[in-house]
Amino acid sequence: MKLRVDGLTVRFRIPGATVHAVTDASFELSEGRCLALVGESGCGKSVMAHALLGLLPANATVTGHAWLDPTATRTDSSGEALDLITAPEKTLARQVRGRRIGLIPQSPAAHLTPVRTARAHLAETLRELGRTETPDALAARAGLRPEDLDRYPHQLSGGMAQRVANALALAGDPPLIIADEPTTGLDRPLVDATMTELRRLRDEGRAVLLITHDLRAAEQVADEVAVMYAGRIVELAEAESFFTRPRHPYARGLLDALPTRAFKPVPGRPPELTRLPAGCAFQPRCPLATPLCDEQPKLNGVACHHV
């Protein structure tokens, strides 16, 4: 077991309101497995990633637990069990980010410093992590040629920028990779290449948490799928059964919206995270809704009173 998220809840205080960004999220992720967290934009997926890395802004309140290596003991080489939610910033900065968890960011080109070459980025990261590997060797692991490293970010093609970002995430050889919308804005061949890369990382034995709104990308690599709606996980299933037999009405609607399927949007619109209904948040859009839905359904593979 690499990661056990238990009752994770994130609230943001904004003037006059509270944003219910993530509510009572629980899941587990093992080595050599990929979990895809999918949902519409604004459903709380990225907040989850930032909560795990301790990167939320000051107006956020986080409760619940996110155990990294929950079964490890002090003597394990991977590091002892650590609750990412309560761990102090110093621990996260010195022992976790880059070392035990690698982040593959959204829009890799924007993630890089524009005035520094790819090699300078890799060299700095390796130095800070105390690694003896050379930038060239690290680049080779991520599929880059040494001559590519002399380029500045604006000289990198989308695919190369992606590989540089991957190399940065892999510099500290982290056993857990969090990929936060790694395919946003990429064209299909680059999406496919990125998913192939994530598959390779998983097959090396790393645990991969893929956060994406792109169901077709998720299908290529996920072993398990967690569907998020209005901050809650509403379905958690093996990827194969999810893509062939989704159970939650929202999950079915999301898959039906694909151009290769019905190309029909989910009717209605997602609720404001500042004003969630008391019961099931999908109720106003749901074809199956009954008075039963005024009560919050429990997640038991799927969080719905009707399936």
Add this chain to the structure above:
Amino acid sequence: MSEPTSTLTVPDTRTQQAPGLEAEEITVSFGRHRVLDRVSIALRPGETLGLAGPSGCGKSTLARVLALLLRPSRGTVRMDGHPISRWRHRAPQRTRVALIFQQPRMAVDPRFTLEDVFTEPLRATRRPLDRAYELAEDLGLTRELFTRRPHEVSDGQLQRACVARALALEPAYLICDEMTTMLDASTQAHLVSRIEAYRERTGAAVLAISHDTELLDRWTDGNVHSWHGAVPA
């Protein structure tokens, strides 16, 4: 390194139709870098035409030429049969064509509220704003979003406002440049359905540009031209 160029000629087999929006032998160069090389394409009223191609092949440059936002180095653009001689804000036909961009965040003034964004075309042309609010409603923007600024809404919500803005002046030609690339499947299907409803109601022409051939096939009922150009790998 040889100059990367990309050529495209969409054959026009649809004779005896209204002239529409036509680009003929368009060449665009930025300095010594030739982005479009003698590209021709014609968009007829009432049709949805898909244009597929990988990133970097010049799709977005062509979109800007067709939206009269970029004067080509060579070649002719004709709208409703009249050749375009003035571009950008000087083009008298500029409100007959609208462009929807891939990244809504880069297509709006960050100081505007969403309401400012979707009412602006009507305010600028001193027309009643009712239509803007109808469009916002139709595109699924709720009232509490009106006063938010771009950084306070999601990409999907912002793109809805951009589509409302694009449709406000009832353009005869609508160019969607990777309009749904940043969006989830449900928002994508919704925006495409609204644009198709607009086309059916007004007889406007729609050019859908994307790298996603599955999307374009579905959107345009197979009326898709693939464009590979000669792009450096």
